[in-house]
Amino acid sequence: MMIAMTQIYVAHQNAGNLVVVAPPYNSLAGLFLGAGLVCWVAGAVLSLVLNGKESAMPRGFLWGVFPLLIALVIGAPFVYVGFLMARATNVAINADQNNLKVQQSLLSVPFETREYALNTVQKAVVGMGNSCVSLRAVMNDGASEQLIRCTDLTGYNEAADAINEFLQSHRERLAQSSR
Numbered sequence: 001m002m003i004a005m006t007q008i009y010v011a012h013q014n015a016g017n018l019v020v021v022a023p024p025y026n027s028l029a030g031l032f033l034g035a036g037l038v039c040w041v042a043g044a045v046l047s048l049v050l051n052g053k054e055s056a057m058p059r060g061f062l063w064g065v066f067p068l069l070i071a072l073v074i075g076a077p078f079v080y081v082g083f084l085m086a087r088a089t090n091v092a093i094n095a096d097q098n099n100l101k102v103q104q105s106l107l108s109v110p111f112e113t114r115e116y117a118l119n120t121v122q123k124a125v126v127g128m129g130n131s132c133v134s135l136r137a138v139m140n141d142g143a144s145e146q147l148i149r150c151t152d153l154t155g156y157n158e159a160a161d162a163i164n165e166f167l168q169s170h171r172e173r174l175a176q177s178s179r
Contacts, residue, residue: 009159016095019093022135023088029086039078089148099117125144
């Protein structure tokens with residue numbers, strides 16, 4: 001089964017575990033990161049060339065650093081957008097450990113992990129924004145926690161349905177085992 005990289009999908013599911021993945025935009029992230037880094041390298045090379053050249057150009061610290069500063073300013077937005085697009089989210093539900101874990105990673109390096117007790121999660125819903133949707137968990141106290149950030153990925157409804165089915169079957173198993 002081929003999964004489009006612009007779709008949130010269920011990566012693993014069995015009776016005790018469910019993993020939902022919101023993949024990064026790898027190709028676009030690489031393009032933006034590459035463009036930003038090329039700007040930075042070009043600015044550094046130009047600074048070195050201008051500093052090392054014997055010419056009638058004005059000499060001094062500012063003249064040698066100016067191309068690098070311009071390159072950093074031009075390249076920074078590209079690098080920022082590249083990092084935003086390289087962000088992935090995994091939502092893992094483990095019935096045995098009774099938890100729902102949300103782990104975000106940047107360029108495959110985890111940087112934020114949140115955990116919720118499974119018995120405090122009522123259901124998963126799709127939240128609507130101005131031009132995007134997000135996956136949210138509605139807690140028993142009525143609060144709402146963001147599981148997958150607001151993006152233009154597809155598959156939010158399928159992910160919410162899978163989480164809700166898993167939560168329902170988990171509650172049914174708990175009810176049967178307590179009898």
